[in-house]
Amino acid sequence: MTATPIIRVQEQDFDIAKELDLITKDQTNIGAVVSFTGLCRDEGGLLEALELEHYAGMADAQLNDIATQACQRWPLEHLLVIHRYGKISPGKNIVLVIATSSHRQAAFDGASFVMDFLKTDAPFWKKEHFKDGTSGQWVEAKDKDDQARDRWS
Amino acid sequence: MTATPIIRVQEQDFDIAKELDLITKDQTNIGAVVSFTGLCRDEGGLLEALELEHYAGMADAQLNDIATQACQRWPLEHLLVIHRYGKISPGKNIVLVIATSSHRQAAFDGASFVMDFLKTDAPFWKKEHFKDGTSGQWVEAKDKDDQARDRWS
């Protein structure tokens, strides 16, 4: 049986410890838990905040599609994806992926796959706000993110 | 500058949330955090506990060697490895690896590399104790663990 992914697109922060607990509590046959947390970087101390715009509805649907593919491809027991939107300060959480499996490689691959597809296929856009009061450019998509995604095909 | 890994070989349990906090607290330029937790499985409800024997001294040295290689190979900011020994019940923690980097793939690869080498090169041995009072065999090393390690060379 393939796992049913849990997807949350939300403005508020998440608590990794709580999410890990919810998934592993009272479970005695998991074996491997991989978590990925994406945090806002301060870009050498210059960044005031990232602003994450998203396409509500499509964001949930895309994350669910990506996560469902991962569940079909690897024998995962749980797959949780949380993606935030809104203004996010340096050091704060942006995205969380938790994958569990009996097999460590499945857990690593499942989480890594979700992150690679999420970067290129989930409708979120980042704009940089700097401490000097200027609003920077929208962050540009990177070719290497496309390459990271394409290695799975 | 390459990160200096932190290695702990200990009998007592660890708290993933606390370890994550220690690493990411007050850091505003990390980007990506990957954690791997290895848990004791109950083998279909039959297992009472795993007994982990280790070669004190060499275990720390080997984990440090493996982690140092990972730090040289990928641009990691932090690399923590905790491995427990002694009797461990189903659902309880055995091993924790946390890798952080600006680059998500480096964090994934660093943690995965440490786990693959740890499985085959770190002097720990598992014995199964069953609920019916019998002590099972020592867990046998798996060929696929050797293969998982060899993919990095």
Place this chain on the structure above:
Amino acid sequence: MKILYFAWIRERIGLPSEDITLAPEIKTVQQFLDWMKTRGENYEYALEHDQVVRVALNQQHCNDFSSPLDGVTEIAIFPPMTGG
């Protein structure tokens, strides 16, 4: 037809969304984009670089701009995504 804009395409156009009744001769995504560019300088500016314009039809990515608009009730236009 509900049209949504995101990120710098939204900023250049100056609107987050519009409700538009498309002319019946607009049958494909490409025809829709070509028509959009004629609607004013802001649209032309927003859509000037074809290679960075992404389109979703009914919240599904559309990678082939020759796709027909049959059954489409929501079109979104946005630059390459940068989530995660």
Place this chain on the structure above:
Amino acid sequence: MKILYFAWIRERIGLPSEDITLAPEIKTVQQFLDWMKTRGENYEYALEHDQVVRVALNQQHCNDFSSPLDGVTEIAIFPPMTGG
């Protein structure tokens, strides 16, 4: 020379460790293992399958059993590791 045994090799030998003075003609890991097997049924039983015997010299893995024992003060014998 300090000799350590782990896991089922320890159980078969019946000891976790020993202090032994090696005869001067034992110069390599292989010679050491061959001599160990002559020390009694428990040693012979513990070391009967060469392909699952692993050795560490001074807490470093030794993959070549023709390695000399010069400078070695601690030898460990154990089956393939199963940590993680």
